[in-house]
Amino acid sequence: MADVAVHRSITTEFMKGIVRDNPVFVQVLGMCPVLAVTTSVANGIGMGLATTFVLVFSTLIASTVKGVVPNQVRIPVYAVVIATFVTIADLVLKAFFPPLSASLGPYVPLIVVNCIIMGRVEAFATRNRPGISLVDALGMGAGFTLSLMVLGAVREVLGSGALLGVPLFGEGFSPMLVMILPPGAFLTLGILMAVFNAVKAKNDPVLIRT
């Protein structure tokens, strides 16, 4: 993957994060925030963008300093870098978006243990140049954010009868409470994952056989 990836086009590298290697529906990474915060679209966008921010800067730094960092302390160094950006993201949210910060609660600091970040740093950034690593991180971040938005939209519409906080139905609508509770997260994720993979398999006949 290492050298081949460098030669692939920027578009392919970006798009793979959204479809082929989608972090949520294909790689099934970072399930804790995916399931926990997607009770609304706003939460999904907030969590997606915060994760993308951490992912972009962590992979950028990891791919830049990879030659200097001795192999034995690789993981601790990346962990410190990731934790630093997570703390910055948390402080910025607290300072400029207090309501969003309150509704995401402990899940912002928990980005530090999101496997997408360490996963991309280890699997991609340490083997590729900063430029293409940035594209990879942006693609993965976009895929993560879009997935969280879709999950958030389904759950908010069914569970709260609203989209982005705007009520969609009249007074008589009785929301499906289960959708904003934990079981709703698993149900929605499972159904969306099935749909995603069905569509993906249709366009890629090789997948059906494997």
Place this chain on the structure above:
Amino acid sequence: MKKMIIVLTGVMVLSGLVLAGTFASLADRIEANRIAALYASLERVLPGTDPVYEELDVEGPTIYRATDAGDIIGYAVRIQTQGYGGTITMLVGVSPDLETIRGVEFAEQVETPGLGGRITEPGFRGQFAGLDADEPIEYVLNVAPDREENEIQAISGATITSRAVVRGINATLEPALETIRRQVR
């Protein structure tokens, strides 16, 4: 070996510096947000035209005194109680004579959305305004609450949360009012 130590130490120090800088530049703003949120909650339990809230220097639960153009318009007691999903933090506003509850506001709660989470809705929250602050509050289920008996209606399906709120107020409000009487007057 040496390189390992240098690199790791360097990264740690750099990270510490970056975080210290970020925190120093944002700390004022974060604190201002916290105070603004607190003021907004206080204003909902003790509204006034141009109210000023100050924290009293007392032991036990935090107590705020609200003044409007120099007149005391009431006190607010910060009460914490263990709910179904976690700690519930609320502000209970009482009249200046400490006899009537003016309102209850939930500052933090992680109760189940749609069930215990409904304590923040006016239908539940609003029941406390006008209750007797000196008497314990009772909760009833599925029957109309008797206001004379200091009763409120529990949320159906969220008895644990409703009970936690009532118990929290009963356990903390009376001693807090006693503190106000003793130390402030």
